[in-house]
Amino acid sequence: MHWLVNRSVERFVRDTYGRETWVEVARLLDPDIDAFDAMQGFDASVTHHLMAVVAKILERPARAIEEDIGTYLVTHPHNAPVRRLLRFGGDSFEDFLHSLEDLPDRAHLALPGLDLPRLEVIACRGSVFTLAVTPTGPDSVCFGSAFMGLLRAMADDYGALVTLEHKGQDGARELIEVELLAQDHGEARAFALGAGAGQ
Amino acid sequence: MSAIFDTLCPMHARLGAHGHIVHAGPTLQRIHPEGDLRGRRFLELFEMRRPVTGQSMEALRAAAGLPLRLRLRQPPGLALKGVLVALGPDSAVGPEGGALVNLSFAIALPDAVRAFDLTRADFAATDLAVEMLYLIEAKTMTMEALHKANLRLQGGKTEAEAKAFTDTLTGLGNRRLLDRVTSRMIAGERDFALMSLDLDFFKAVNDSLGHAAGDHVLRAAAQAMLEETRSDDTVLRFGGDEFMLILAGMTRRAEVDEFARRLIARLEVPIVYEGETCRISASIGAVLSRDSDAPDIDAMMAKADAALYAAKQSGRGRHVLYDPKTPPVMQAKATQRRADTSPAGPPP
The missing domain is CATH 3.90.1520.10 (H-NOX domain)
Known part of the structure; x- marks a missing residue:
């Protein structure tokens, strides 16, 4: 999966819920550096993990979030x-x-x-x-x-x-x-x- | 006949034997919105750039089958590509001595689409024009995304580089920065003094008042050193209570003495931390680059450390300037202590 997909998820969270929400997501994704770099993920598992974390932070079902991203x-x-x-x-x-x-x-x-x-x-x-x-x-x-x-x-x-x-x-x-x-x-x-x- | 050509090649024109347009395809007609093209001379509307031909119909027909490069005479003067078929005596397409010309926007496509507000319907269904526009936009979008990603990575790199040369506790430079700064000065044949400085009684502060007090004292000492030095001097922390100062342009022994005295006095000013008064001092060993014919930073550090060791031997709050005529005994231990090249960590 291309990094641009992960980047789109990031942009969606930032543009819709604000920077602070994305910082929370990034912190859960990579506690060491506090910042998740969408470019690091070329692997679909990164996207799956990213979506799961976004769903957890937003407290919404993944399907509903996917639809909003569309x-x-x-x-x-x-x-x-x-x-x-x-x-x-x-x-x-x-x-x-x-x-x-x-x-x-x-x-x-x-x-x-x-x-x-x-x-x-x-x-x-x-x-x-x-x-x-x-x-x-x-x-x-x-x-x-x-x-x-x-x-x-x-x-x-x-x-x-x-x-x-x-x-x-x-x-x-x-x-x-x-x-x-x-x-x-x-x-x-x-x-x-x-x-x-x-x- | 016209309907067939209009569908297959909407940018075509049929020319009569005298070079006048007999019929123009619908898209060709669109790029001349001011009037019917029929009856106009083809070469008055389009300038033939290649091959170079005369203005006669005969000359135009001679270019049959060749790749044509034309230019629209009216603004915006778009470049066009074309191909021409000369019509013979029994042509079903048009009169003998006439011609069929088909044109294309080629690389000027995006300009043409904008200038004439063309739509999908203006191109034949088999024309790749829309795919080309799609690719141009997709390419632009991709390049922008990559450009932004590149800028972010560049920012991250600069930050990482700055971190690599910085002691995180005090914000001073670290051991890596020493090599970079001194190698530049040595290469530029600029003289400097190198000072090796250890805080005295720091361990006592750390042990009795704790690490937080120790960190506070280290930061206060770093700030004091920055205030006592000039902007082109460099203050570095090597970890623990060990510091190194690079004093640009300092060549006179009296100047070094005066500076060291002043710095030690400044560091002896009590530092208050949460109601507790912390008293420290400093020992300094210094060396001048001027004293070596070919300064070498490792050798200079060893000499500065030997001088520091001598200063400590004589008590606390002292400074010693390395004198090449009467060098202090080089202490293997002192040299080794400084040999650790790992970046500065928290105080022990």
């Missing part, structure tokens, strides 16, 4: 580039949903060390889609709940009205059911191809 990645101003990269997936929420299958490969192009879970729309009945999130290896982090938060935030971004349901696990993979009630329910946030950062 939302945070799309909505927080610090992550504007992430939201833009996701919007490259398509012009409508439905296009975006189907583009998720390409996401791990795209992410891998940008960051060769970043192995996202495999994403597949495995069923599509009318306006009901089932997304399967499958970890790449037995020790990888699946983050199925994070995709719940991410999908909900992206639906808002596209101005679509959706309901989401975590359908539990099927073997290693997690299933998320997405019902698309309306493509243009609300106003979509602006997205122009050429408005990217660093230019």
Whole structure:
């Protein structure tokens, strides 16, 4: 697992709960140095441990935190580039949903060390889609709940009205059911191809 | 016919036999928003940079199949790449003597997308333009994340380096800093005095009033030494009650005597800790770099320690300046005591 994943968890805790909360987390993670360096972790076990400690400090279930991280990645101003990269997936929420299958490969192009879970729309009945999130290896982090938060935030971004349901696990993979009630329910946030950062 | 080309290559233009645009693809039309491109001469809108050709249609047709480099004549003067097919007598595409040109933004893609507010629909579904934009943004994001990570690591490194040269109790430099400072001075042929200083009666304070009082006395002594020295002097703690001072530019024996006397008097000022009065003094052994033809820091330290030993032999609160004419007996024990190069730890 890439250090950027651990770094995102750190940023989430700091941006949402404040620096002091992160200091508490870091202290539990590495009492000797009082500071956990997200770059030290290339191993999925570091991410598992980090998530367990964050859940303990925040006194919330890990799944709920994962979901908040998914939302945070799309909505927080610090992550504007992430939201833009996701919007490259398509012009409508439905296009975006189907583009998720390409996401791990795209992410891998940008960051060769970043192995996202495999994403597949495995069923599509009318306006009901089932997304399967499958970890790449037995020790990888699946983050199925994070995709719940991410999908909900992206639906808002596209101005679509959706309901989401975590359908539990099927073997290693997690299933998320997405019902698309309306493509243009609300106003979509602006997205122009050429408005990217660093230019 | 036009509909097929508009879908497959929305940046194409068909030219008539005189070089006028007969039809322009929808995206090419978008980059000239001020008017219909039909009827305009191609070379009046686009400047041909490579290959160098004349302004005639004949010259343009001669560039068929070659990689073309063009520039949009109107602002922002974007560079474009293109390829041209010369149309023959029985072409289904256009008139004999005409041409079909397809253009691409190539490396200017991000500028073009911004300048003309292009969307996904302006590119053919097979065009890699959107993937290229995606990669550019992903690369920018990654570079920023790495840059920030790099800055954090750099900050950590600087902090670690500062720690490596610092005695944590007093904030003075440690043994490692001595080597760094003196090797620079020796290399720069700058003279200095080296003073080896032990606090007297410190052990008594530590034993009777405890470590906390001892630490307080060490900090107070360190502060006193910093106040008595100049900004280009260096005060170091070697651990326990042992200190070393590097006094830049000091070459006169009388100057060393006066300074040592003043420093000892200052350290003899009683230090109050939680209502208890702590009285210490100091013994000093000093050596001048000027007294050696080629100063060597290990040899100088041995001489300073021998002088310190001689000072202690004669009582407490004394100082001895090493005299090359009448050197004190070099004490193996004194030399060895200072040989420990480990960083300064807490007092014993």
